[in-house]
Amino acid sequence: MSSAPQKSAWAVAQQQFDLAASRLGLDAGIAAVLREPRRQLTVHFPVRMDDGSTRVFEGHRVQHNLGRGPAKGGIRFHQDVNIEEVKALSMWMSWKCAVMDLPYGGGKGGVTVDPKKLSLGELERLTRRFTTEIAVIIGPESDIPAPDVNTNSQTMAWMMDTYSMHVGYTVPGVVTGKPIALGGSLGRNEATARGAVFCIREAAAKINLNLKGATVVVQGYGNAGSIAARLISEMGAKVIAVSDSSGGIQNPAGLDLAAVDAHKKKTGSVVAFAGSTPVSNQAILEIPCDVLIPAALENQITADNAGKIKTKIVAEAANGPTTPEADEILFKSGAMVIPDILCNAGGVTVSYFEWVQDLNRDFWEEDEVNARLEKKMVRAFHEVYEMAQKEKSHLRLGAYLLSVQRVADAMKVRGIYP
Ligand code: GLU
Numbered sequence: 001m002s003s004a005p006q007k008s009a010w011a012v013a014q015q016q017f018d019l020a021a022s023r024l025g026l027d028a029g030i031a032a033v034l035r036e037p038r039r040q041l042t043v044h045f046p047v048r049m050d051d052g053s054t055r056v057f058e059g060h061r062v063q064h065n066l067g068r069g070p071a072k073g074g075i076r077f078h079q080d081v082n083i084e085e086v087k088a089l090s091m092w093m094s095w096k097c098a099v100m101d102l103p104y105g106g107g108k109g110g111v112t113v114d115p116k117k118l119s120l121g122e123l124e125r126l127t128r129r130f131t132t133e134i135a136v137i138i139g140p141e142s143d144i145p146a147p148d149v150n151t152n153s154q155t156m157a158w159m160m161d162t163y164s165m166h167v168g169y170t171v172p173g174v175v176t177g178k179p180i181a182l183g184g185s186l187g188r189n190e191a192t193a194r195g196a197v198f199c200i201r202e203a204a205a206k207i208n209l210n211l212k213g214a215t216v217v218v219q220g221y222g223n224a225g226s227i228a229a230r231l232i233s234e235m236g237a238k239v240i241a242v243s244d245s246s247g248g249i250q251n252p253a254g255l256d257l258a259a260v261d262a263h264k265k266k267t268g269s270v271v272a273f274a275g276s277t278p279v280s281n282q283a284i285l286e287i288p289c290d291v292l293i294p295a296a297l298e299n300q301i302t303a304d305n306a307g308k309i310k311t312k313i314v315a316e317a318a319n320g321p322t323t324p325e326a327d328e329i330l331f332k333s334g335a336m337v338i339p340d341i342l343c344n345a346g347g348v349t350v351s352y353f354e355w356v357q358d359l360n361r362d363f364w365e366e367d368e369v370n371a372r373l374e375k376k377m378v379r380a381f382h383e384v385y386e387m388a389q390k391e392k393s394h395l396r397l398g399a400y401l402l403s404v405q406r407v408a409d410a411m412k413v414r415g416i417y418p
Contacts (some may be wrong), residue, residue, distance in 0.1 A: 195346015
């Protein structure tokens with residue numbers, strides 16, 4: 001197997017799509033449409049910095065497919081954001097929404113910036129000006145952003161306010177992942193992690209793994225990773241290693257997560273947590289464990305390291321952590337990979353609930369949100385599992401066969417305009 005560590009996320013996304021399209025025997029015209037994004041907008045915009053200087057930033061909003069509904073997907077602020085990455089993330093959103101049977105297409109956005117190097121005021125001005133630049137294509141009926149890496153409910157509040165100031169009235173449904181005070185949904189903040197843990201529970205039952213006492217490793221201790229760690233430890237599992245962008249920590253006896261959270265809040269990172277030994281972001285993936293949760297960025301599990309991974313379940317809380325070559329290696333080794341477009345779909349699912357609540361001006365109890373999320377995640381997990389069994393494939397191909405077919409069906413019945 002050739003190793004391709006530097007393969008771009010977009011190359012991976014197209015390769016995954018091609019595998020599914022050929023297995024489905026997809027119509028060549030439909031496949032050609034779905035291989036590329038429908039629209040991509042790149043913007044360069046100025047931001048007044050605190051020292052009085054002006055800096056120009058680059059950002060993107062990509063709409064991959066609108067066949068099943070408005071584009072949906074997050075906005076990422078990261079120094080490595082580029083158009084190829086945003087294209088990949090937008091394609092993955094199309095499949096994710098289709099796996100969950102949400103009435104959305106796929107979209108994604110990002111700004112190339114390390115937000116940790118900006119003041120709060122600079123971050124607000126950057127967010128508001130970026131929102132203004134992409135306002136020509138976003139809207140509650142056309143394209144609905146949400147949080148992603150390094151963005152949060154405050155970012156969404158600024159985006160919602162900016163969009164609303166432009167149109168002259170308050171439009172809560174233009175973004176999801178908002179603060180509760182602005183029409184956000186209860187349960188949205190935890191939703192990605194909660195959905196992932198529902199999937200892990202269902203997967204564990206399939207392989208007779210008792211989560212009580214099971215060992216868990218989490219790469220990426222952000223919104224999804226840290227909450228997934230907490231939720232799975234509440235089920236009796238033992239989290240033995242976690243990492244963030246500064247590095248990782250491990251303790252085979254199990255980490256005290258409340259203390260890790262307090263340490264991260266104080267120092268900005270999990271690194272140097274008392275009673276732990278350091279581990280790198282690469283080495284953390286190779287720690288033997290029952291459940292490995294990649295919850296950071298793309299391209300982490302490749303042909304180079306997949307053979308060294310010793311786990312029973314890989315639960316992809318991140319988008320795109322595993323390359324197609326690594327998928328085959330893990331499948332042969334018997335590890336069950338719960339693919340990103342299923343595993344982390346809890347976030348967009350509760351985003352959908354938030355949008356529905358906003359459009360109806362009617363808000364639900366947290367228990368109701370969580371119960372509806374559980375029902376959708378469990379149903380999607382089993383649909384994917386059964387498809388994979390039928391096709392004798394890994395779950396990723398199962399998820400792609402289901403979702404690509406759903407998007408293709410929508411396009412086919414809509415027909416080509418004019
Ligand atoms: N950024 C999240 C994702 O990758 C959530 C997207 C959304 O809620 O629209 O799925």
